[in-house]
Amino acid sequence: MGTEVLSPSPHLGFAHDAIDLGQSAIKVLSSSKMWQHVIVALSVAAIVAPFSYYSGLVFSRFLKLPQITGYLISGIVCGPYLLGILSKESVLDLNIVEGACLSVIGLAAGAELDWPQLSKSRKQVLGITIGVCAASWAFCYLAFDIIFLTFPLMPEMDARHLLATASLGATLMMTRSPASAIAVLKEVEGKGPFCSLVMAVVVVKDVIVIMAFALNIELIRAAILPAKAVGGTVSLLNLTLPALSVALSMSIGVCGGLLLGFVMNPRTSGMEAGTSRFKPFAVLGLSTTIFQISHYLDAEPLLACVTMGMVAVNRRHERMEKEKEELHGMLAQIMGLSNVAFFGLAGASLKLDALKDMFGAALLVCLVRLAAIYVGSWLGCYFTSTMTEFRKLFWMSMVTQAGVAMGLARLAGTRFPDWGAHFQTFMMSIILINLLIGPPLFRLALVKIGETKASGPLIMHVGPGSSRRDSSGGGPTATGDNKTEDSVEHTS
Numbered sequence: 001m002g003t004e005v006l007s008p009s010p011h012l013g014f015a016h017d018a019i020d021l022g023q024s025a026i027k028v029l030s031s032s033k034m035w036q037h038v039i040v041a042l043s044v045a046a047i048v049a050p051f052s053y054y055s056g057l058v059f060s061r062f063l064k065l066p067q068i069t070g071y072l073i074s075g076i077v078c079g080p081y082l083l084g085i086l087s088k089e090s091v092l093d094l095n096i097v098e099g100a101c102l103s104v105i106g107l108a109a110g111a112e113l114d115w116p117q118l119s120k121s122r123k124q125v126l127g128i129t130i131g132v133c134a135a136s137w138a139f140c141y142l143a144f145d146i147i148f149l150t151f152p153l154m155p156e157m158d159a160r161h162l163l164a165t166a167s168l169g170a171t172l173m174m175t176r177s178p179a180s181a182i183a184v185l186k187e188v189e190g191k192g193p194f195c196s197l198v199m200a201v202v203v204v205k206d207v208i209v210i211m212a213f214a215l216n217i218e219l220i221r222a223a224i225l226p227a228k229a230v231g232g233t234v235s236l237l238n239l240t241l242p243a244l245s246v247a248l249s250m251s252i253g254v255c256g257g258l259l260l261g262f263v264m265n266p267r268t269s270g271m272e273a274g275t276s277r278f279k280p281f282a283v284l285g286l287s288t289t290i291f292q293i294s295h296y297l298d299a300e301p302l303l304a305c306v307t308m309g310m311v312a313v314n315r316r317h318e319r320m321e322k323e324k325e326e327l328h329g330m331l332a333q334i335m336g337l338s339n340v341a342f343f344g345l346a347g348a349s350l351k352l353d354a355l356k357d358m359f360g361a362a363l364l365v366c367l368v369r370l371a372a373i374y375v376g377s378w379l380g381c382y383f384t385s386t387m388t389e390f391r392k393l394f395w396m397s398m399v400t401q402a403g404v405a406m407g408l409a410r411l412a413g414t415r416f417p418d419w420g421a422h423f424q425t426f427m428m429s430i431i432l433i434n435l436l437i438g439p440p441l442f443r444l445a446l447v448k449i450g451e452t453k454a455s456g457p458l459i460m461h462v463g464p465g466s467s468r469r470d471s472s473g474g475g476p477t478a479t480g481d482n483k484t485e486d487s488v489e490h491t492s
Contacts, residue, residue: 051074068343069436071339072343072344073347075344078344078347091348098342100288103290104287105179106306107305107306107309108331109178109179110312114313118200124386125201126204127380128201128394129204131383132373133205135375136369139368139375141167144165145162149162168213168423169426171213172412173430177202177404177405179335179339179343180400182335183335184442186332186335188453190452194393194394194451195446197394198394203306206306207303209404213408214245217415245298246300248294248297249300250307252294252304253290256286256304256307257308257312260286261315264312265317279326279330280330283327283331290304351428354425355432358429362430370399378394389449394445397441397442401430401431401435406428406431409423
């Protein structure tokens with residue numbers, strides 16, 4: 001009897017084998033240099049994240065600045081050029097985290113593009129978008145042309161190559177950060193026709209910029225090809241690549257949007273009850289997967305994630321409104337963490353030593369861009385009969401640059417190794433200035449327009465082209481005519 005109890009069981013032997021196999025796998029992963037770098041980087045990021053979070057709170061409560069500004073400053077302080085808590089290798093190893101954050105940024109931006117709401121103000125959205133994009137590109141193109149010819153910021157290039165590079169820089173100056181816009185709106189709980197119009201213009205403008213960026217990349221490649229290939233079949237084939245890339249990106253995004261709809265509304269009640277608490281993780285995992293698939297296929301990951309969000313919120317079914325609210329709520333929760341990681345890493349990746357040499361030229365471009373945004377937004381609002389208060393303040397909502405601009409600048413830096421590093425550093429210096437001054441300007445515009453929870457409506461003057469309230473006590477109208485806003489969609 002006792003002998004039978006002490007005899008080894010085959011099940012116990014299998015368990016010991018499984019434990020030994022697991023220990024061996026852990027040793028293999030631990031011995032891999034790649035996994036060692038990733039584990040160390042994640043550990044350091046977990047230590048730095050609370051510092052970034054509380055820095056954002058300090059900037060918000062005591063300095064009256066947006067939290068993302070605090071996240072950016074904390075990343076600069078902890079980065080490799082100051083305290084060195086995050087090394088250059090750690091920042092590079094955390095690229096997958098940055099990709100996950102960018103996927104959430106794109107998804108949240110696309111989820112704000114509600115076609116029924118957008119159709120009510122499509123004239124304003126298209127008019128302001130065209131005005132801001134055209135003015136920004138024209139003004140900044142001239143500025144880059146003059147700067148590249150005057151300051152030795154770029155390597156030696158011929159005239160055709162220089163013009164194509166200036167066009168690429170001007171295209172990047174058209175961008176506006178959806179992440180910072182959503183973060184500021186979430187922080188001040190912004191709600192109203194001004195907020196809805198800003199988000200619609202931001203999303204539509206960034207889609208246009210991503211397409212224009214792909215076209216500029218191919219134009220630069222054509223500019224550096226030998227003369228015999230420029231007018232031939234190779235050049236025509238290269239010019240079709242942006243359209244194919246955009247089509248592929250949007251196709252991936254449509255598939256992701258349909259999958260996201262399945263995650264948000266499982267087919268059986270048993271799945272819904274069992275997976276409701278894990279939905280935010282499923283949404284984050286799906287958006288990251290779509291981003292990485294697009295990157296692997298050499299498509300545009302941000303455009304794919306934006307398309308994914310648009311498809312998810314514009315699907316027609318009986319639970320449509322409930323799913324929109326649920327998705328916006330989950331994205332708000334996820335972005336509370338992703339903003340800390342993304343803007344902290346953005347600050348840590350800035351090369352401060354190179355930024356000092358380019359600060360003067362970068363400041364000049366920023367001033368030219370501010371003038372262009374003011375002119376373009378004023379003209380867009382004027383020709384679409386937008387109310388006077390919006391004409392005066394709308395430019396303040398278009399200044400910030402962050403995720404989209406940084407991602408495109410890094411992409412240009414990797415695709416053109418001869419001059420890409422210089423171009424990327426110069427673009428980063430401009431983006432840094434816009435990122436520091438943009439969120440406070442947007443927050444000030446929201447307070448002045450009266451669409452924050454803390455401040456009541458500040459625009460009380462009633463007159464031609466001014467903000468008016470209907471008999472039901474609704475918010476101010478977005479146009480200068482007698483039409484009132486039918487409804488206001490709450491931004492995430």
